[in-house]
Amino acid sequence: MQSKKAQKKFGKEKLQRIIEMCMAIENHTVDPFMLDVDNIIRVVKEYFPRWEQADELNLDAETIHHLASVIKLQSEWLKHRSTSLYTDPFLLEEKIIQAAKEEMVSIFLKAWHPLVELEQLSLHSLTEATRYWEKLLPLKERWPELAVPEVTMGTASRDELIRQRILGDKVFSKELECCWKDLKEKVHEGKILYWDFIGAETYEETVQRALLASFLITYGYATLEIHPLEEEIFIKPFEKPLTKVGTQQSISIPIAVTYENWHKWKRGELD
Amino acid sequence: MRKKKRGVYASKMKRATHMLFYRRHQKAGVKGWELHKALGIDYPKVLGILDDYLKSLYLQVKTVFEEEKTPAGKPSIEELNKARFYITLRGELTPKESKMIGWRIDDLAGLAVAISYIISKRGQAPRKDVEELLSEKLPGWKVGLNLDRYIRYGYLQQDDNERLYLDWRTRAEVDEQALIDSLLRSEAQTNLHSKSTSDEEEEGEEQEGE
Numbered sequence: 001m002q003s004k005k006a007q008k009k010f011g012k013e014k015l016q017r018i019i020e021m022c023m024a025i026e027n028h029t030v031d032p033f034m035l036d037v038d039n040i041i042r043v044v045k046e047y048f049p050r051w052e053q054a055d056e057l058n059l060d061a062e063t064i065h066h067l068a069s070v071i072k073l074q075s076e077w078l079k080h081r082s083t084s085l086y087t088d089p090f091l092l093e094e095k096i097i098q099a100a101k102e103e104m105v106s107i108f109l110k111a112w113h114p115l116v117e118l119e120q121l122s123l124h125s126l127t128e129a130t131r132y133w134e135k136l137l138p139l140k141e142r143w144p145e146l147a148v149p150e151v152t153m154g155t156a157s158r159d160e161l162i163r164q165r166i167l168g169d170k171v172f173s174k175e176l177e178c179c180w181k182d183l184k185e186k187v188h189e190g191k192i193l194y195w196d197f198i199g200a201e202t203y204e205e206t207v208q209r210a211l212l213a214s215f216l217i218t219y220g221y222a223t224l225e226i227h228p229l230e231e232e233i234f235i236k237p238f239e240k241p242l243t244k245v246g247t248q249q250s251i252s253i254p255i256a257v258t259y260e261n262w263h264k265w266k267r268g269e270l271d
Numbered sequence: 272m273r274k275k276k277r278g279v280y281a282s283k284m285k286r287a288t289h290m291l292f293y294r295r296h297q298k299a300g301v302k303g304w305e306l307h308k309a310l311g312i313d314y315p316k317v318l319g320i321l322d323d324y325l326k327s328l329y330l331q332v333k334t335v336f337e338e339e340k341t342p343a344g345k346p347s348i349e350e351l352n353k354a355r356f357y358i359t360l361r362g363e364l365t366p367k368e369s370k371m372i373g374w375r376i377d378d379l380a381g382l383a384v385a386i387s388y389i390i391s392k393r394g395q396a397p398r399k400d401v402e403e404l405l406s407e408k409l410p411g412w413k414v415g416l417n418l419d420r421y422i423r424y425g426y427l428q429q430d431d432n433e434r435l436y437l438d439w440r441t442r443a444e445v446d447e448q449a450l451i452d453s454l455l456r457s458e459a460q461t462n463l464h465s466k467s468t469s470d471e472e473e474e475g476e477e478q479e480g481e
Contacts, residue, residue: 092391095454097407101380105366107457108383111450113359114372115443116330117294 004050011047011054015063018043022066025073032073038068179212180221191225191234194255199265208258223226224253283310283317283325291321291332291358298425298439303352313350322364331361334461335442357443381405382426387454389427389437391446398433 018040025032032229051057063267096104186192198209213235216222225234233255264270289308289447290301306314322332336342337353346354364372369379388404389396398418406416420436421427425440 028411088451089391090449092387092454093404094402095457096387099454099457101408102455103365104380105369105376106385106455108379108386108445109366109369110453111333111365111446112364113333113361113444113446114364115299116292116358118292120293184333198443232396271319 007054008050011050012042012059015047015059018063019059019066022063022070025070026066032070032077034153035070037067037071037074089205108166147186175223176212176215176219179209180216183213183216183235186238187237189264191236194211194224194233195261195270197235198257199262203259203262206262207257210255276344277464280317284321285316286310287314287321289369291356298355299320300357302355303354306356307348307352311413313346326361329360329362330358331442333357335439342430351389355439355443359444368436373480377409377413378420379416381409382421383450385418385427385435386445386447387420387442387450388449389435395434395436398429398435398453401435 008099025035034091040063044060044067048060051060099107183192183197186197194213198206198213200206200209211223216237217235220238222235222237225235226232226237261270287306290306290309295301295305303314306318310317318332325331333356334346334351335355336350338347342350351427363392366376366411370376384405385401388401392400399416402414409417417429422429423440425438426440427441428436430436
């Protein structure tokens with residue numbers, strides 16, 4: 001009697017093999033009818049009650065997904081075979097090889113109706129073209145040379161770059177630390193509405209805070225809590241940054257920080 | 272009143288003839304919406320009249336629907352607007368005539384083989400396979416050149432994975448169903464011929480004589 005763990009391992013290997021086979025069919029390297037769909041559904045059904053973990057259920061879903069693709073390919077193949085245009089490729093290939101050049105040409109000429117088209121100048125188009133040429137200004141007049149001022153190379157100080165808003169006035173890591181601290185101070189009951197945290201007096205400042213918030217989440221200083229039914233997004237700071245960041249698959253959550261949304265938030269219309 | 276209407280259609284037919292015969296874009300033919308814009312909503316009727324007129328010249332107005340989706344019944348104006356219209360030969364060319372329009376027999380046979388092979392492979396085939404097939408009867412140096420020529424003319428197209436597909440000109444000029452039917456019929460003839468009964472030989476000779 002196999003242990004539960006061993007049975008699970010065996011089941012996973014079976015599903016992996018099915019997925020590989022399906023992928024080979026999808027890549028047109030194997031005939032879609034090589035796959036016994038009933039048998040595979042039986043295998044998937046047999047192991048389904050044993051799956052508990054997310055990755056196991058994921059594997060099960062992936063198998064079904066690939067199986068559906070193969071069934072689609074089988075259906076397309078049948079549809080093509082049922083059309084009058086279907087011919088056995090081997091038969092046709094044999095015929096093409098056997099046919100003499102002359103025979104092939106005479107067959108083709110029965111089905112070929114070449115296009116009739118003219119590319120010809122007329123007196124009218126020549127007159128029009130001459131008239132256009134006469135009116136056309138010389139290139140020198142149409143494209144006057146642009147006076148581009150010469151600029152010499154020089155150096156820019158950090159203060160100048162900050163003034164021009166190319167650099168922020170703080171080191172980024174410091175800014176991130178400040179933002180995290182600010183978040184921890186603002187939260188009630190461990191979380192705060194995302195817009196209440198990033199929202200600021202000006203739109204520019206709001207965008208900057210949204211950028212910092214995204215880095216806080218990516219680097220494991222905070223996380224998002226999403227309530228899809230209520231359409232609410234909360235941000236929750238961690239007491240200590242998570243060290244597991246980057247070791248597991250992360251997901252991206254797009255949040256639109258548009259000017260309109262900022263206005264709504266200012267008016268208190270954004271939940 | 273009737274005379275006036277006839278005059279309107281005559282003028283529209285003239286305009287349609289110019290649009291269809293003279294190449295306007297890189298690709299030959301005119302899109303339905305262009306004809307709609309130039310001739311008005313009744314452009315299918317104008318094309319019908321033109322097609323009738325062209326019958327006596329052995330030419331026809333050919334409609335190629337978008338993505339080869341030929342409607343089962345009468346096409347709607349939306350479907351026609353998306354279609355492309357061409358003027359093609361109505362009848363068949365003789366081998367002598369095909370030479371006169373600039374096709375050498377080798378090149379034409381190569382095109383016929385490439386198109387039939389791609390049709391038999393459900394519309395796509397690796398370029399390598401087509402090259403191998405053509406090299407059975409054409410010199411190697413010519414095979415690549417010819418395939419590139421078919422691609423340039425718009426008969427075939429090639430993707431990044433070096434797979435060949437049929438392109439717009441094949442869809443406009445070649446009756447795929449007729450080509451496959453002729454090939455299969457010719458297969459039947461070959462089989463009958465191999466039985467070599469005297470009656471069949473005579474029949475074959477008669478056909479060749481025709």
